[in-house]
Amino acid sequence: MHVHVNAAQSVDGKLSTREREQVAISGPADFDRMDELRAGVDGVLVGVGTVLADDPGLTVKEADRRTRRERDGEPANPARVVADSRARTPPDAELLDDAAATYVLVSEDADDADVAALSAAGATVITAGSGRVDLAAAFDRLEAHGLERLLVEGGGELIFSLFEAGLVDRLTVYVGSVVIGGRDAPTLADGEGFTDPDSFPQLSLTDVEQLDGGVVLTYDA
Ligand code: NAP
Numbered sequence: 112m113h114v115h116v117n118a119a120q121s122v123d124g125k126l127s128t129r130e131r132e133q134v135a136i137s138g139p140a141d142f143d144r145m146d147e148l149r150a151g152v153d154g155v156l157v158g159v160g161t162v163l164a165d166d167p168g169l170t171v172k173e174a175d176r177r178t179r180r181e182r183d184g185e186p187a188n189p190a191r192v193v194a195d196s197r198a199r200t201p202p203d204a205e206l207l208d209d210a211a212a213t214y215v216l217v218s219e220d221a222d223d224a225d226v227a228a229l230s231a232a233g234a235t236v237i238t239a240g241s242g243r244v245d246l247a248a249a250f251d252r253l254e255a256h257g258l259e260r261l262l263v264e265g266g267g268e269l270i271f272s273l274f275e276a277g278l279v280d281r282l283t284v285y286v287g288s289v290v291i292g293g294r295d296a297p298t299l300a301d302g303e304g305f306t307d308p309d310s311f312p313q314l315s316l317t318d319v320e321q322l323d324g325g326v327v328l329t330y331d332a
Contacts, residue, residue, distance in 0.1 A: 112250040114278050116263040116270055117148055119285040120299050126267055129293035133165045136287040138323030143173075145264075148283075150176035152189050153258040154214070158269030159195035160297075168205040169264065190214055190258060194269050196243045198225035202232035209233065214256070216249040218242055246276055271302030274312045279332040282314060287325040 119136040120126055127134050149155055155169045170188045171177050177187040188211035193200050198221040200207070207213050207229075215234045217226060219241045226236050235256070239249035250261070263273060273279050284299065305311050314330035 112254055112258070113260045113280050114263060114273065115148065115152070115261070115281040115283070116273065116279050117145060117283045118265050118270065118299055119287060121287055121289050121291040123290050123292060124298045125291035125293065125296040126265060126299065127164070127297055128291055129296040131164045131297060134291070136289065137285045137325060140323045141285045141327070144322065144327065146172050146176060148262050149189060150180060152260040152262040154190040154192045154253065154261045156192040156194065156261050156263045158266050159193055159199050160268055161264070161266045162193055162195070162200050162204055162206065166205045168208065168210065170210045186211060189262070192216065192253065192261070194244045194246065197221050198229055198236070200229060202228045207232045207234060214253060216244045218244050246272060246278055250278065267297040267299055267301035271300040271304070274300055275302065279312070282330040282332060284328045285322065285325055286328060
């Protein structure tokens with residue numbers, strides 16, 4: 112699985128406010144860049160925290176891009192994927208509409224009734240791991256469904272786990288020229304954090320681009 116993480120952060124590293132409300136950190140040019148990224152993958156992954164906070168649809172917005180995908184023999188939109196150990200995704204979540212296939216990755220701890228409700232809402236539920244979703248195992252299962260290129264759109268808890276598991280191939284971060292602050296506001300990589308400097312994931316910076324008054328940083332992991 113090729114895993115590309117993309118996020119927008121304030122200059123102080125926050126993905127949103129301490130109230131975990133969605134805020135516009137970038138602008139139209141960056142939204143367009145993100146739409147092109149979505150149009151180039153088989154699946155878009157978010158954590159259930161992002162689903163509960165933002166209720167995103169995760170579809171390709173530009174009609175020309177959906178047409179291009181269909182011309183290439185792909186579905187108009189990439190599949191939506193949620194990392195959701197306990198099946199907390201609401202069955203009426205936007206990403207369960209019929210615009211694209213939706214996979215919900217759960218762990219063995221998910222309640223059968225909640226899993227059944229998600230299946231009834233049209234999701235393909237994949238069980239991987241106990242406690243939290245075993246992301247590496249879940250990605251193997253997604254590959255068996257034909258998903259080979261995944262774009263991860265947050266949030267910070269999920270992104271940390273992906274780095275911790277060594278699953279990130281590319282990172283693009285839009286750094287907006289705004290300060291959000293707040294010790295409890297989500298950052299690009301939350302989770303437990305790394306303590307041993309030898310374990311810090313080392314990235315190599317491959318591109319810097321000015322956009323919408325901020326910068327896009329591209330790294331290979
Ligand atoms: P998140 O990363 O979207 O979701 C975290 C949840 O995913 C965990 O609490 C966990 O819940 C579930 N999960 C399942 N398997 C996991 C695993 N192996 N590792 C980690 N998590 C796993 O949530 P978040 O960090 O709270 O981020 C949400 C915030 O980020 C919102 O405020 C949203 O607006 C913001 N956001 C900003 C951007 C941006 O680009 N600026 C993008 C996305 C989101 P269970 O234990 O129940 O499974």
